[in-house]
Amino acid sequence: MAESAQIIRAEEIDPKFKYVVSKMHGAEKVTLCFQCGTCTAECPVSRFSDLYKPKRIARMVQLGLKDKILRDKHLWLCTTCYTCVDHCPQDVEIANVVRVLRNISIQYTESMPLVYRELAENLMKTGFVYVIPESRIKRREELGLPPLPKTNPGEILKIFELTGLSSLIKGSQTFERVE
Ligand code: SF4
Numbered sequence: 428m429a430e431s432a433q434i435i436r437a438e439e440i441d442p443k444f445k446y447v448v449s450k451m452h453g454a455e456k457v458t459l460c461f462q463c464g465t466c467t468a469e470c471p472v473s474r475f476s477d478l479y480k481p482k483r484i485a486r487m488v489q490l491g492l493k494d495k496i497l498r499d500k501h502l503w504l505c506t507t508c509y510t511c512v513d514h515c516p517q518d519v520e521i522a523n524v525v526r527v528l529r530n531i532s533i534q535y536t537e538s539m540p541l542v543y544r545e546l547a548e549n550l551m552k553t554g555f556v557y558v559i560p561e562s563r564i565k566r567r568e569e570l571g572l573p574p575l576p577k578t579n580p581g582e583i584l585k586i587f588e589l590t591g592l593s594s595l596i597k598g599s600q601t602f603e604r605v606e
């Protein structure tokens with residue numbers, strides 16, 4: 428299906444945004460995207476969603492549509508499979524651009540998907556992103572599997588506090604992930 432044309436108003440454009448994004452690790456080459464569309468053609472999410480297109484994300488950054496892209500919940504659909512990175516002729520690393528945009532988006536909108544908050548909280552509490560139930564640990568023993576590696580949640584918490592991640596998590600609203 429052809430994309431419908433959208434009118435961009437001058438006041439929506441932040442000309443500095445692409446420079447802010449391209450200073451972040453992994454997103455340095457976003458301005459090199461020449462809109463070939465290979466990433467979108469290969470992206471497993473784009474196959475099922477008309478609203479998620481990595482090519483369009485790169486273009487929105489280039490155009491400076493800061494507010495629009497940072498508020499777009501479809502950003503969170505990327506599975507970070509890196510298929511787009513493998514195929515991009517310009518080495519844009521669009522999956523990393525999406526990661527950078529997500530990080531900026533949490534600070535800008537003060538919100539994040541509920542599932543990400545839960546994973547971060549689990550990590551702080553247990554050192555694993557999932558809380559592993561006792562029954563699972565027992566089952567491992569019964570099967571003769573080695574014990575799970577020891578974690579150090581205290582150290583993780585320290586890193587979260589030093590980087591400001593714990594206060595960001597506490598201060599953010601949450602939303603359900605979009606389909
Ligand atoms: S494959 Fe690379 S150059 Fe082509 S549209 Fe995607 S990001 Fe841009």
Ligand code: SF4
Nearest residue numbers: 470505506508509511
């Ligand atoms: S990393 Fe994200 S944008 Fe890239 S192909 Fe996978 S789902 Fe699509």
